[in-house]
Amino acid sequence: MQTITLRLKDAVMSGIAKVPVAVDALTPDKLVGKSVEQIKAVQVWWGNSQEKAGNLFEITVEGAAASANEVKLLFEGKLNRVKYIGSGMKAGEIEARGDVDMHCGAEMEGGRVVVKGNANCWAGREMRGGELVIEGDAADNLCAMYRGEMKGMTGGKVTVYGDTGECVAQYMAGGELLIKGNVDILCGLSMSGGKITIEGNATLPGADMIGGEIIVKGKMLEMMPSFKFIETATIDGAAYKKYLGDFAMGEKKAKGTIYVR
Amino acid sequence: MTEELLIKNAVVYDPINGVRGERKDICIRDGKIVASVRNPKVIDAGGRVVMPGGVDVHAHIAGGKVNSGRLMRPEDGRKGREPKTKVCRAQSGYSVPNTFTTGYRYAKMGYTFVMEPAMPPLLARHTHEELIDTPILDNAALPLIDNNWMTFDYVKSGDIDLLAAYIAWMIKATKGYGVKIVNPGGTEAWGWGKNCDLHDPVPTFDITPADIVKALALANEKFAMPHSIHVHTNMLGHPGNFETTLATLDLVKGIKSVKNRPVLHCTHTQFHSYGGTSWKDFESKANAIANYVNNNNHVSIDIGQIILGDTTTMTADGPMEYSLYQITGRKWTNCDVELETGSGITPFLYSGKVGVHTIQWTIGQELALLIKDPWKLALTTDHPNAGPFIGYPIVISTLMSKKRRDEIAKEVSPAIYDKSSLPSIDRELDFYEVAIITRGATAKILGLQEHGKGHLGLGADADIAIYDLSPEERDAGKIQRAFLNTKYTIKGGQVVVKDGEVVAAPAGKTFFVTPECDQKLMDEMLVNLKQKFENYYSVTYNNYAVQDVYLPHPYEIKAPMVA
């Protein structure tokens, strides 16, 4: 097992402007087999110029790893302007100790990312596999698509302990999303597949959905007007009203399901 | 200081001058081909295949429609991104690349001239602004004169001279190159959500598309226009539309041109060579179209070859794009242009697994291989409708290699074997024929050979492509790679691409035609035209025409009125 610790130097975020640092080049599968010197030499974008990772992070390496699965990255320091943590990751593990910036776990294919804090927008964007755990809140566009695409999350598992923002899991086509807190408006917008479980409250979930499933265990603060009540169903022993929709898309396409407590 | 360049040991394919793979030297001074040079810079072509710069007769690269396609597809823009360099601007896009990328990618394929085939007249200024930002390529644009209310007035009254005056005014006002016709009458009917086949009367105007095509063909030949009318026939994309296509070609059979060229160019003919009555019994009718072209000399075509994969369809044929959106359910943009034309844009995925798409994919190649005389033929993909122009090397490799075609046939839908004749065609084009359908014929179809394009004779523009290929090369993979990135591309005597890298990005020239119409005729037409502006246009007559400032590098071709 190898642990690579990357502590963001205070100087990086000490200026008047907090210019984001993009760490898509620092994932277990991209760093496996590199010496600490080689890791320090990896080029990382900071605004409009690239810096050596070693100039932005204090980097230490413990242990060794034969493959990416045995590599764990530990991000520390003020991470709220560190973007793309775990983005495009294929294997291994990342733990981010603190609130992280945008695109955390975006386009993940494998491995596991744990955020000990809040995650900013687009966490889990276009996720294909692997696991993303956010112990705090997740901002808008969690597990959503990139602008213009017809597919967002297609696989993998995401768990958010806190609340989330708007347009969560837009154009979801597969995978599983569990949100323990509340979701803001339009969760599951235009989804075609996959499963979203919301333990808290929801507002206008499932708009324009044509497939997939949403379970709202908390209160439905505002229900879409274009869903059709079908029947009552039981999930884990509790009674739910089952709705089919979104009929605003027309009868042929209204193949999405929402379970409401 | 005169710029001299000598290209040694070139194996030249210059069909307009009948040069078929001869080992030659090419002398260049001040951007032109000359007989000899004194103290040139030297490029050793090392026995590689050398052709004139490519000329594309039909690619939607600039204007309102293309930009709507870019704007609506950031997911396409996200593909194909390259950072800026000392020479190149930042690049983006696959099927709808930004304007800089369009210039760089065409130049890397050895192309030096591209025709924007669909310029909505009211939005002509937009097309020219984008051509200014399209580096390296010389260019021109065809204004759409098919669904214009002025055209309808004169088609109805049968007054071909006044129609000719309107065409002359329109081409000058838009700094255009010729007459483009798309779904004549149908796009006007689309103003009410309807459409027209060849002999259906246009609502309210009660003339038929057939009347429109015939009248415009006659009017176009009232001037010594370099190019014939450029026609996208009615019922594009509908099973069974090959009959409409043949009937349209036959309409103009008797018409003659003073310019000794065909009188009708049928564009992206693949989309118009469909048999069957529905998508279930859909089949290729390329052979029927090819026979017609083989037996007649008043028509030229470009093939509109499908490139398998995702692309963005965009045409002035509003109703067709709406029906495509209804099939796919994907995003759909439409823009009717008052009194003139329209446009529709929607993404489309051509999949080798789908029978219909596979047949569409074969039809383009059947046309190219069944039409005997390559001089009647141009290679296009109706970029980006049937596919992006970056796919041209793929098309060249399949037309040159039966083996490649058979390999692909195994990977696509089996419908290819019973609904298309491609598997049974053995013909393989050689470099000479490829040079015809990508520069020789294309330059002549546009009438550009008289203006230094498409050939390497004395006085021609020094637009040259040196491909990293020996004349004996037959491997489809190597051919495809070589036609994607030239060893050298030279534009106007300047090296712009070297070893597949853009090394210079000079501005291109915009060609436009000035039809010289009799003033009395023009004045009579203007009375009617100004009435239209007064009552129906949303802009004033004086703010309509494209100002000269929009053509910083103009090249004018005068088209005198025919006696």
Added chain:
Amino acid sequence: MEGIKAILISGRTMIQGQNLDSKLSEDFNEVAVVCELHVQDMASLGVAPGEPVKVTTAFGSVVVKAKQDEGNPVGMVFIPMGPWANALVSGNTHGAGMPSYKGIAATVEKTTGPVLSVKELMRTYMG
């Protein structure tokens, strides 16, 4: 008289448009620094047209002059698009780039003022 709860919206007005290029001029001040309220809301606040009111949201607070407007439903207040309205708007664009300019929960209270000029309002941003 404590304040009322209301939904704040903002938008263009002809006068705001006419002064689009002269927002530092006096008459822009006169005309854009208003908060349009339903006559019933004016009454419950005990405010006459032209008198100062304080509008507060979770993101800021500003003093403007009350103006009666028949168009607003009860419980809705309208401040013309401009510096005063935007002092009350969040900088969070919810992953869409667009601030939430309309439909903001606000409280409106009667106040003595002062009504800041545009320059004074801008100074409040210079920490």
Added chain:
Amino acid sequence: MAEVTDVVCSLCGCVCDDIVVEVENNAVTKVKRGACSVGKAKLLGHHRIKAPMMRVNGELKEISYDDAIKKAAEILAHARRPLLYGWSSTVCEADRVGVELAEYLGGVVDNTATVCHGPSVLAIQDVGLPSCTLGQIKNRADIIIYWGSNPTAAHANHMKRYSYISKGFWTAEGKKDKKMVVVDVRETKTSKMADVFVQVKPGGDYPVFSALRAILRGQAEIIPDEVGGVPKAKLLEVAEMMKKAKFGIIFFGMGVTHSRGRQNNIVNAIQLTRAAHLYGKWSIMPMRGHYNVTGFNQVCTWQTGFPYSVDFSRGYAWYNPGETSSTDLLARGEADAALIIASDPGAHFPGEALRHLAKIPTVMIDPFPNPTMEFADVVIPVAISGIECEGGVYRMDNVPLRLRKVIDTDYYIPDEKIVERIFDEVRAIKAKEGGV
């Protein structure tokens, strides 16, 4: 005294182009016809910035054009994340240079759409935009819907030139044989002119669009009695009208782009247009605000592949509104320098964003004094496009027009030239310091 005709207005998205003015010793003395009161105010001219200025310990001091341009270049050349914002009240020629400058700097280029119709662009990227040019509406439309848009306040000539009041080929009787529907959260002068007024609860637009779509798709029975504050009977009435239209048009404005749902309100409005298209010809069009906000989006799209909020940090274009848009760059404290041209964030940005703008070096290019000037470290006055210099612009329906020059100026310099000179200085600085 000389009369100048076919003058093109450089104020709002209507871009009226049949204005007639009188000019006397190089000043517009009278606007005879064609312009609304807002356009007239600009043509007759206001107070404007006298000379370039630079802030020296808190106060703006007059300096030369050369010094101002040098200072501006220094600010931008040394920034790690410069924001180049505005571009909507100037001509395309300036926008082209601005996009290239942002690319060269590795900065972010964005225009006022980011606080106006940016959501409409996001919606087009989701479902497309079935639309047309304004003349098509003038000649054909028999049902006109203004949704979250108040033309009498924001686009005064709109109804007269293009939609409800205008007369055309099939609409020779003007509004007599047309129906107008207005959907808004409150009554306005426009709603009082409507045949049908639908009063929506603030933030209630989204479900109202979905309900209308479901009704048009034959699912009326599942719609509850009230949606978004609108009674079901009213929804059925509007749906019935929409079914009967021969040529219908929906115009929408900031009432739906600024409220709850943002871009998804517009996606839903476009989906409604597509559902109505099953019955007749329906189009939809955003009521773009500034006269060339559309023009910047066109220029930026053909040059970079993306319409606004384009981040060139990595040397190529990264487009992601909500991450790369101006309000986010400022409110999140990311930008370390700003160029503000032909726009007024001081008046239109949230306070939170302005707090950061106050902390970073800022260059302002504009003919007129405005609230943004309070934040500016360098102020560069320019010639007024459409009055003192010409240039290309795009109307709200993407129709390209060209502003005319009406009077001369021997002092002020057009936007395009100023941005070019700043760019040349930036190149000189980078060459000297061995930059890119």
